[in-house]
Amino acid sequence: MLEARLEQASILKKVVEAIKDLVQDCNFDCNDSGIALQAMDNSHVALVSMLLRSDAFSPFRCDRNIALGINLGSLTKVLRACQTDDILTLKAEDAPDVVNLVFENKESDRISEYDIKLMDIDQEHLGIPETEYAATVTMPAAEFQRICRDLNAISESVSIECTKEGVTFKCSGDIGSGSIQLRGHSDVEKPENNVDIDLTEPVSLTFSLKYLVNFCKASGLSAQVKLCLSNEVPLLVEYSLQDNSNSYLRFYLAPKIGDEE
Numbered sequence: 001m002l003e004a005r006l007e008q009a010s011i012l013k014k015v016v017e018a019i020k021d022l023v024q025d026c027n028f029d030c031n032d033s034g035i036a037l038q039a040m041d042n043s044h045v046a047l048v049s050m051l052l053r054s055d056a057f058s059p060f061r062c063d064r065n066i067a068l069g070i071n072l073g074s075l076t077k078v079l080r081a082c083q084t085d086d087i088l089t090l091k092a093e094d095a096p097d098v099v100n101l102v103f104e105n106k107e108s109d110r111i112s113e114y115d116i117k118l119m120d121i122d123q124e125h126l127g128i129p130e131t132e133y134a135a136t137v138t139m140p141a142a143e144f145q146r147i148c149r150d151l152n153a154i155s156e157s158v159s160i161e162c163t164k165e166g167v168t169f170k171c172s173g174d175i176g177s178g179s180i181q182l183r184g185h186s187d188v189e190k191p192e193n194n195v196d197i198d199l200t201e202p203v204s205l206t207f208s209l210k211y212l213v214n215f216c217k218a219s220g221l222s223a224q225v226k227l228c229l230s231n232e233v234p235l236l237v238e239y240s241l242q243d244n245s246n247s248y249l250r251f252y253l254a255p256k257i258g259d260e261e
Helices: 009-019 072-079 141-152 209-221
Strands: 002-006 025-031 034-040 046-053 060-062 066-071 087-092 098-105 110-117 135-140 157-163 166-173 176-182 196-199 203-208 224-229 235-240 248-253
Touching: 002 009, 009 046, 009 072, 009 087, 009 209, 009 248, 046 209, 066 072, 072 110, 135 141, 135 166, 141 166, 141 176, 141 209, 141 224, 157 196, 157 209, 157 224, 203 209, 209 235, 209 248
Parallel strands: none
Antiparallel strands: 002 060, 002 087, 025 034, 025 066, 034 046, 046 248, 087 098, 098 110, 135 196, 135 224, 157 166, 157 203, 166 176, 224 235, 235 248
């Protein structure tokens, strides 16, 4: 059986909020190393990958591999019942037809319990190749969200260019054009404001802003976001889910090619 207790129920709530507009139904794959999720959006342009490692939970028990097929719309409705500081326990039998969610609030001694019916989802698991990226940019998540939102008001796509001078976000649309450049810098007092650019060769790629704005819904999960780029491979946008457990929410986005709209 599965029993996983998450001290911060808000983590799962924010993950589901961030991905529910990209993916409708998905399998939460549970095994002894944690709970993972991988799904593509309907247009096969974006891929979502999440891993909540077992040490993010206390306790964590998973006796055998279980796939929990869940409709994210249904899960969102149930997770709305949880308060910010609730503790969440997920429970499922070995051959489950429901997953059980228990929310505990220590302050009010309230325990809420819900069962969600599971679905049989036939989902291929895509092997994501290990990629050595030419450029890795680590920056404040709120800054990335602001840039994507501001440029999306002008254009449908953005060119991301990384050079030794910094990272530049450029776009042009019917009403004009825009360009935002960030240079690497360190803030000793507020490390969450750091911009770190690790570059082995210059990169320039164009992406759909609609998807990037969507990915930015995960900004509440982490103070910083990591962007990994290489020519002709999908962009990786990564938010860490817990400082110490190597858990993450990742989005992969295929670049636009040529004059593609």
